[in-house]
Amino acid sequence: ELKVEQNPLFLSMQEGKNYTIYCNYSTTSDRLYWYRQDPGKSLESLFVLLSNGAVKQEGRLMASLDTKARLSTLHITAAVHDLSATYFCAVEYYGGSQGNLIFGKGTKLSVKP
Amino acid sequence: GAGVSQSPSNKVTEKGKDVELRCDPISGHTALYWYRQSLGQGLEFLIYFQGNSAPDKSGLPSDRFSAERTGGSVSTLTIQRTQQEDSAVYLCASSPHEGRRNEQFFGPGTRLTVL
Numbered sequence: 001e002l003k004v005e006q007n008p009l010f011l012s013m014q015e016g017k018n019y020t021i022y023c024n025y026s027t028t029s030d031r032l033y034w035y036r037q038d039p040g041k042s043l044e045s046l047f048v049l050l051s052n053g054a055v056k057q058e059g060r061l062m063a064s065l066d067t068k069a070r071l072s073t074l075h076i077t078a079a080v081h082d083l084s085a086t087y088f089c090a091v092e093y094y095g096g097s098q099g100n101l102i103f104g105k106g107t108k109l110s111v112k113p
Numbered sequence: 114g115a116g117v118s119q120s121p122s123n124k125v126t127e128k129g130k131d132v133e134l135r136c137d138p139i140s141g142h143t144a145l146y147w148y149r150q151s152l153g154q155g156l157e158f159l160i161y162f163q164g165n166s167a168p169d170k171s172g173l174p175s176d177r178f179s180a181e182r183t184g185g186s187v188s189t190l191t192i193q194r195t196q197q198e199d200s201a202v203y204l205c206a207s208s209p210h211e212g213r214r215n216e217q218f219f220g221p222g223t224r225l226t227v228l
Contacts, residue, residue, distance in 0.1 A: 033216055042204060043156075043219040088155070092215055101146075101217055105155040 002027045002093040006104035013079045013111050021107045023072040023089035030067045031092035033101065034074055036085045043088065047074075079111045115139070117220035119205050125226045126195055134190045134223045138207030145188050146217060147180055148204045156204065162188065195227045 003026040013019055023032070031050050035043040047056040049065035049072060056063050060083065062075045072089055086108045090101040118137045126132050138145050147159040158172040162182045173179070177195075182188040192199055202224050206217035 031215070035219075042221045043206075045216055045218065048216050090217075100161065100215065103156045103158075 002102045004104040011109045021074040025070045025091045029091045032072045033090045035088045081111050084111045119220040123224045131193045136188045136205030142207035144208040146206045149201045151201045200227045
C-alpha cells in the first residue's frame with residue numbers, strides 16, 4: 001500500500017522566516033493535493049498538483065511536485081502568524097484499500113512573532 | 114448550499130447507544146468519503162462511495178460501523194453500541210471524480226463524544 005510521509009510533523013517558526021515542508025510517498029502517482037486545517041475546523045483545499053513539475057503559488061505558499069522523486073514540497077516565504085495551521089498532503093492512488101486519497105499525518109505549523 | 118454539509122455538528126451520547134451521522138455532498142459529486150479524526154491526529158479513512166459501485170468499506174474499524182448512501186446523494190454513517198474510543202470528529206468529503214481532478218471537498222465535521 002501507498003505510504004505518505006510528511007516532515008516535519010511539528011514546525012515552530014518566527015515571523016518573516018522561510019521554511020519548507022516535505023511530503024514523500026512510496027508508490028508512483030502523479031496527482032497530489034495540499035490541504036490546510038485550522039484548529040477546530042475542517043480541511044480546506046490549498047493546491048492541486050496534477051503532473052510532474054507542477055508548481056502552484058498562493059500568497060506566501062508555493063507547492064511543487066516531482067513525481068520522479070515521489071516528492072512534493074510546500075514552501076513558506078516570510079511566514080506570518082495567519083499561516084499557523086496544520087497542513088496535510090494527500091496523494092491520489094487507486095491500488096490499495098485506503099480510499100483514493102492517501103493523507104500524510106499533517107504538519108502542525110506555529111508562527112510566532 | 115454550495116458546500117458539503119454535515120449534521121449534527123456535535124453529538125454527545127452514552128456508551129452503548131447507537132448514533133447516526135449525516136452528510137450532504139456537493140450536488141453532482143459522484144464520490145463520497147467518510148474519515149475519522151481523533152484529537153490532534155491525522156485522517157483515518159473509513160468508507161468510500163463512487164456512483165453506483167459497491168462501496169469500499171475497507172477502512173471501517175469494526176462491524177459496529179456501517180454507512181449507506183441513498184440515491185447517490187445523502188449518506189448516513191451509523192455507529193452501533195458506541196464505545197468511548199469512538200469519540201472523534203467524523204469528516205465527510207465529496208469529489209466530482211471526473212477526468213484528472215479528484216480533489217475532495219470536506220464538510221465541517223461532526224464531533225462525537227461518547228461518555
